[in-house]
Amino acid sequence: MKKWTFLVASAMLVGATPVFTGCIDNDEPEGINILRKAKAELIIAKKVVEEAESLRVKAEATKLEAEAKVQEAEAELRKAQAEKVKAEAAQVAALTESEKAKYAAEIAEIEARIAQSKAETEVAIAAAESARQAAEDAHQQALAEMEKAKNTLSVEERATIEMYQKRYDDAATEYNTRYIAYTTAQSEYVKALAAAEKGQNNVQYTRQLEKNVITQQENVELKKIALEEAEAKLEEVKAYVPGALAVKLTEAQDKWNDIQDELNALNVKIAEERIKNDAEYKKQADLQKAYNDLMTTEDAKIYAKPLTIELPTIGIPGYQEGKYEIIEEKVYGFHVDKDGEAIASNSHNGYVTAVGQVKNFISGLTSKQLDKDDQAWTQASINEMTAELKGLQEAYDADLKTWQMAVDGYNSGNGTVYSKYVGYNPLINRINNYNTSVEKLEPLRVDWIAKTEAKDVAEQAWIDKTGFGEHSAWAIYNEANNKAQEEYESVANNMYNGAEKDGTAWAAYRATAQTLYNAVYKAQEDMRVAENKISLLEEKLAQNPTDEALKAQLDAAKKELGADDTEGLRKVYAEASKNRNEGLAKAAKTRDNAIAIAERERDLALAQASKDYTNHNIDWTATNGIDPAFVAELKKNYEEADAAWIKADELYQPAKEAAITLHNEMSEAYVTLKENVLDDLSGTSFVGSSYPVVIENGLNIGYYSLSSIVDDREAQTFDIKDLVINSKNFVIVASRVLYGLPSMIDKSNDQQYNNIINGLLNAERITPLEKAELDKIIIAEHYLTDREYEAPTWYGFYGSFGNKLAKERDIAYAKAFINEQPTIDAVLATLNEYLTDLEAQKDAQGEVVLEAYNNCDEQNEVVKELEAAFEPERRELSMKSKLQGKLVASIEGAMEAEGTSDEAKRDEAAIKSLIETWTTNVKDAKDAEFSAGTQLQIAEKTLEAWNNELIDAADAKKVLMDNAKYYLDIAKTTVDNTAAELQMILERIGVSTKE
Numbered sequence: 001m002k003k004w005t006f007l008v009a010s011a012m013l014v015g016a017t018p019v020f021t022g023c024i025d026n027d028e029p030e031g032i033n034i035l036r037k038a039k040a041e042l043i044i045a046k047k048v049v050e051e052a053e054s055l056r057v058k059a060e061a062t063k064l065e066a067e068a069k070v071q072e073a074e075a076e077l078r079k080a081q082a083e084k085v086k087a088e089a090a091q092v093a094a095l096t097e098s099e100k101a102k103y104a105a106e107i108a109e110i111e112a113r114i115a116q117s118k119a120e121t122e123v124a125i126a127a128a129e130s131a132r133q134a135a136e137d138a139h140q141q142a143l144a145e146m147e148k149a150k151n152t153l154s155v156e157e158r159a160t161i162e163m164y165q166k167r168y169d170d171a172a173t174e175y176n177t178r179y180i181a182y183t184t185a186q187s188e189y190v191k192a193l194a195a196a197e198k199g200q201n202n203v204q205y206t207r208q209l210e211k212n213v214i215t216q217q218e219n220v221e222l223k224k225i226a227l228e229e230a231e232a233k234l235e236e237v238k239a240y241v242p243g244a245l246a247v248k249l250t251e252a253q254d255k256w257n258d259i260q261d262e263l264n265a266l267n268v269k270i271a272e273e274r275i276k277n278d279a280e281y282k283k284q285a286d287l288q289k290a291y292n293d294l295m296t297t298e299d300a301k302i303y304a305k306p307l308t309i310e311l312p313t314i315g316i317p318g319y320q321e322g323k324y325e326i327i328e329e330k331v332y333g334f335h336v337d338k339d340g341e342a343i344a345s346n347s348h349n350g351y352v353t354a355v356g357q358v359k360n361f362i363s364g365l366t367s368k369q370l371d372k373d374d375q376a377w378t379q380a381s382i383n384e385m386t387a388e389l390k391g392l393q394e395a396y397d398a399d400l401k402t403w404q405m406a407v408d409g410y411n412s413g414n415g416t417v418y419s420k421y422v423g424y425n426p427l428i429n430r431i432n433n434y435n436t437s438v439e440k441l442e443p444l445r446v447d448w449i450a451k452t453e454a455k456d457v458a459e460q461a462w463i464d465k466t467g468f469g470e471h472s473a474w475a476i477y478n479e480a481n482n483k484a485q486e487e488y489e490s491v492a493n494n495m496y497n498g499a500e501k502d503g504t505a506w507a508a509y510r511a512t513a514q515t516l517y518n519a520v521y522k523a524q525e526d527m528r529v530a531e532n533k534i535s536l537l538e539e540k541l542a543q544n545p546t547d548e549a550l551k552a553q554l555d556a557a558k559k560e561l562g563a564d565d566t567e568g569l570r571k572v573y574a575e576a577s578k579n580r581n582e583g584l585a586k587a588a589k590t591r592d593n594a595i596a597i598a599e600r601e602r603d604l605a606l607a608q609a610s611k612d613y614t615n616h617n618i619d620w621t622a623t624n625g626i627d628p629a630f631v632a633e634l635k636k637n638y639e640e641a642d643a644a645w646i647k648a649d650e651l652y653q654p655a656k657e658a659a660i661t662l663h664n665e666m667s668e669a670y671v672t673l674k675e676n677v678l679d680d681l682s683g684t685s686f687v688g689s690s691y692p693v694v695i696e697n698g699l700n701i702g703y704y705s706l707s708s709i710v711d712d713r714e715a716q717t718f719d720i721k722d723l724v725i726n727s728k729n730f731v732i733v734a735s736r737v738l739y740g741l742p743s744m745i746d747k748s749n750d751q752q753y754n755n756i757i758n759g760l761l762n763a764e765r766i767t768p769l770e771k772a773e774l775d776k777i778i779i780a781e782h783y784l785t786d787r788e789y790e791a792p793t794w795y796g797f798y799g800s801f802g803n804k805l806a807k808e809r810d811i812a813y814a815k816a817f818i819n820e821q822p823t824i825d826a827v828l829a830t831l832n833e834y835l836t837d838l839e840a841q842k843d844a845q846g847e848v849v850l851e852a853y854n855n856c857d858e859q860n861e862v863v864k865e866l867e868a869a870f871e872p873e874r875r876e877l878s879m880k881s882k883l884q885g886k887l888v889a890s891i892e893g894a895m896e897a898e899g900t901s902d903e904a905k906r907d908e909a910a911i912k913s914l915i916e917t918w919t920t921n922v923k924d925a926k927d928a929e930f931s932a933g934t935q936l937q938i939a940e941k942t943l944e945a946w947n948n949e950l951i952d953a954a955d956a957k958k959v960l961m962d963n964a965k966y967y968l969d970i971a972k973t974t975v976d977n978t979a980a981e982l983q984m985i986l987e988r989i990g991v992s993t994k995e
Helices: 031-094 096-148 154-195 203-237 245-276 278-296 350-366 373-414 424-466 473-492 504-543 548-561 568-614 628-682 690-694 703-709 728-740 751-761 769-779 788-797 799-818 821-866 871-897 903-948 953-988
Strands: 305-311 320-325 333-338
Touching: 154 953, 203 871, 203 903, 245 278, 245 871, 245 903, 278 333, 278 690, 278 821, 305 821, 320 350, 333 350, 333 821, 333 953, 350 788, 373 728, 373 799, 424 628, 473 504, 473 568, 504 548, 504 568, 548 568, 568 769, 628 703, 728 751, 728 799, 751 769, 769 788, 769 799, 788 799, 799 821
Parallel strands: none
Antiparallel strands: 305 320
8 A cells, every 4th residue: 555645845834735535556547646746736836835925025024124224223323423422512612623533533433334334234125125026026926836736636626725724824814914014013113213313203202102101091990990890790690599580680770770870960060061161172172173174174275386397409209399287277286184294185185196297297307317427328328229229120120011911911802912921822722622522521411411300200200109209219228328327426426516415425425524524623623722721821921920820720721732642632633633534544445436336337337228229229019019010110111211321321421521631631721821921921029929819710710610510510611712811800910019009999089090090900001100190099098188298108018110119219318318418407407396395385284284283182181181080980980881781781691592481490591601701701801901901011111211211203113013023923823833733634644745
């Protein structure tokens, strides 16, 4: 015996699951060997995907970390420099000139270190970006290979794979979410480092930290109240006795009503206090409205100032001499928030759009700019592009020749234009040979069909006269065939292959498999619960390292789980896995044996039925008392018709096979001619494009014409004039390669555009397009009516003609930045000055909004202070109301769930359920209190460190980043554990993971 080796790598844990196989004999069939190799290719492909994904993620993280590193280095060095200057500022006046020079040199050294660190890290960033892109390319290629390999599996195998990988997918999704949160926090940290040195926004950030401490303190108080209330509720339900639960429900409802009355009374007091201090509340509302208006009303909206540029002659394609209106007056409006950022309204951000308009114009002017500081290098680049243009011109000339040939061929109406190509004469000969064979075949086909119909009529006469249709040869054969198939399917039906239900073999196998898997799943869930319990106890013990009770609980939990497969729950899981693997193998063997036997019995029955049908066309013995003379006449008529059919069939079938052979030869000859024509005329332009699909079928020599012969229908003849490379389709293909046209875009409102496109579509256009015509097409297709200068940027999408024009455009760009540099620089300076003014306008408004926000925030504090005396009581009553309502709902739910006519019996079960519910509630409340305490500690430490000036705003972002990294590590551990579990399952069933 030998086991299948299913090559499984760690990468398989990302997107695949094993296909369980049984044991087979050493004499392995070749088909099985091929299937096994195909599965191995899938798993290896998945490994490549995993490795590529890992490299890609790692490269992205490396790039972010490199960026953070350079910003951290700059911040630390600036901090050192600032501290040094501050400490020695008082002594500077007393220093000698030499000492001042010494300190100046030290400061210069610090700045040099900053520059060096930045330069080194920028190199690292560039390398990381290169690695990231390479990893991304490898990842995409690996995904494609995986999909290719995946196609080698059956539907059932792929379904099984997807079922087993779901557990890991869930863990991986959680990890991806945490990873995104971590990289976001990391990015925010980098931004904070780059934004400003310590001191910027100090007041606002301090207030934010102080508010957070207060919020966390209030949260801790609430969680303590919630815990006390939950514990009280648990003790209360423990004291309930059967038969009195309805009374307790009423009491609980009454208590909830009492708490509501207290809340209502408190709200009346708060309302009275608000009336007493109405002026402060009115001031709060007014300030809030003023702040909201600044970010919402039309009057507060800022509009980008109009911008019109008057260009002189600069030699850049598309940018002719004249005026260009870039920003229209009162079009691009926007509001600004307190952070000085423009706000989108109805998914439209006027500031961003206005900036984009200007930057797009700048980009158009500079997108092909080479090195303006090295004109010799630019001239060398122009020389290189001029050489490249020569090749593009040659490609254009070849494609133009193809297009003209296609137009001429279509307009001439015959195929002689292609007669000079190898394959033309053989195709003509094979078309003639095939047409001749069809002319001979047709009368034989007609006679054969007539004889077939006569034979069928004679058999039907027997059926009609005797009334025993079930005794016809076909009926007898069909009945035997159906019975054999039904008996086979009753054993071998597999519902995953489209069957309505399982046959006996599959049903028994799946029942066994479900029982075995249930045992494994239960053991696995028990382990998971134990592991989560251990994790929680470890976290609590980290906060209270001297708590002996926690230590004892942790030891007991670890003992329950077991150290390895020989102890505790791990042993139970290992034994369940072993039983499952052995049981599955045995069940599969039993299933396959039963199916094999059923298959042999079916094949024997089908063979016998076929033999009976061939030897006994009609069961003439089934006369059941009918006149023998009448039976003899019917038999004579049928045998004469059958003999005539046999003779017709002997003449028809050879002629039919000959026509099929000639049809295939003709089809092959057409393919040869078509390839020779396209290769010669177009080089690689056609072969490398997606356009030849429209001429793929040739003379319609394909499935339909061949099936007409095979299915005994009238055959189709062909003419050389039907050549598709001589048709309008070929003209369209040639137009697409040459011009990228027609694109089939409907521009019925643009007559000039439609005239050009229709001319190409109908082969009426016999002269090449001019550059001005292509510009017109681009402007129409890309809606550039108000930005016609952008047309040259689209040349590369318009065939070999467009490629040639694009290179000519690039050369013109480069020359313009040699010949017209000062003029272009002056235009760019005007545009950049506009952007600077627009940003200053936005920032000024941001200061106004920030002042309004601070005024509003300060008044909110005043109002909050007025209500401070009531707030603790309100929070406590609200929490009590919430938990009392929860108690009422839990009692009602327990009573309904245990509904029975026996009240005492119902209450006994309901009380047990209530105790379980509130025990869980108490546990959740304890966990919530612990979490709230942890958050308060973090908030207090953050505020303390800030107040002690140990950290700055960027360091606060780093705390958030570190927290995100902590949760990312937890998620990674979960992914690894899940992967290990899946791999352990594979190994325990005998699946190799060596490769």
